[in-house]
Amino acid sequence: MAPNAGLLSATVQVRNLVRRYDERAVLDGLDLDIAPGEFVALLGKSGSGKSTLLRALAGLDHDVEGSGELAVPAQVSVVFQDSRLLPWARVLDNVVLGIPQAVERGRESLEEVGLAGREKAWPNELSGGEQQRVALARSLVREPELLLADEPFGALDALTRLKMHVLLRKLCAAHQPAVLLVTHDVDEAIVLADRVIVLDAGRIVAEETITLPAPRSAADPGFAAVRSRLLDALGVSV
Numbered sequence: 171m172a173p174n175a176g177l178l179s180a181t182v183q184v185r186n187l188v189r190r191y192d193e194r195a196v197l198d199g200l201d202l203d204i205a206p207g208e209f210v211a212l213l214g215k216s217g218s219g220k221s222t223l224l225r226a227l228a229g230l231d232h233d234v235e236g237s238g239e240l241a242v243p244a245q246v247s248v249v250f251q252d253s254r255l256l257p258w259a260r261v262l263d264n265v266v267l268g269i270p271q272a273v274e275r276g277r278e279s280l281e282e283v284g285l286a287g288r289e290k291a292w293p294n295e296l297s298g299g300e301q302q303r304v305a306l307a308r309s310l311v312r313e314p315e316l317l318l319a320d321e322p323f324g325a326l327d328a329l330t331r332l333k334m335h336v337l338l339r340k341l342c343a344a345h346q347p348a349v350l351l352v353t354h355d356v357d358e359a360i361v362l363a364d365r366v367i368v369l370d371a372g373r374i375v376a377e378e379t380i381t382l383p384a385p386r387s388a389a390d391p392g393f394a395a396v397r398s399r400l401l402d403a404l405g406v407s408v
């Protein structure tokens with residue numbers, strides 16, 4: 171077997187990643203692997219470097235000083251807290267922006283996210299939750315090997331958020347991208363992820379592999395135990 175054969179099969183490989191703003195290391199020698207199809211949730215206090223890591227993986231930080239090794243696949247999609255839809259383009263045109271040959275797949279993606287029949291709507295005719303569904307369709311129509319999501323449900327009400335959890339689980343089961351989800355919501359991380367990591371001052375300080383059976387319930391004692399350890403790592407005493 172070739173050396174590092176296991177690592178070479180990872181979808182994401184980060185080694186000793188450093189990112190600095192004004193001399194201050196916001197990511198401070200971070201290592202991370204994400205396996206194909208693995209769903210990793212990233213928790214951390216405000217300012218711990220979560221978005222900085224996501225932007226580095228997305229290749230959106232060319233103007234930022236840093237070092238380290240970073241390997242990501244060619245097909246990466248990113249979903250943000252706001253849907254970032256183009257207001258002057260109809261829903262289907264937003265989904266297939268830049269890939270007009272994918273119109274049929276775009277329609278299928280809209281159907282998958284529960285928006286069949288809304289292809290011709292304008293973004294401002296949709297609710298916040300529906301706009302995030304379009305953003306998910308837009309990311310998945312590109313069949314990414316890696317889906318990066320920065321608090322994608324952070325602006326949604328609690329009920330819509332729960333529905334989006336069910337949807338995201340279904341989409342990930344169907345498309346099997348590796349996922350890195352940044353969230354502030356510990357329960358959301360435990361419900362969705364195969365593995366939860368906690369970032370503090372630019373380093374991973376805790377990691378939990380979630381083996382609870384699906385659908386996961388916060389009422390499960392195992393869930394409460396994981397939550398308690400993660401809150402501890404986040405410096406929150408309950």
Ligand SMILES: Nc1ncnc2c1ncn2[C@@H]1O[C@H](COP(=O)(O)OP(=O)(O)OP(=O)(O)O)[C@@H](O)[C@H]1O
Pocket residue numbers: 191192196214215216217218219220221222223
């Ligand atoms: N463009 C920038 N210029 C200078 N400092 C920055 C810049 N972007 C981020 N930072 C700093 O880097 C640190 C990490 O920011 P980052 O946005 O990655 O944190 P975060 O964990 O995502 O926080 P939050 O949960 O509040 O979104 C913060 O202290 C922030 O002020």
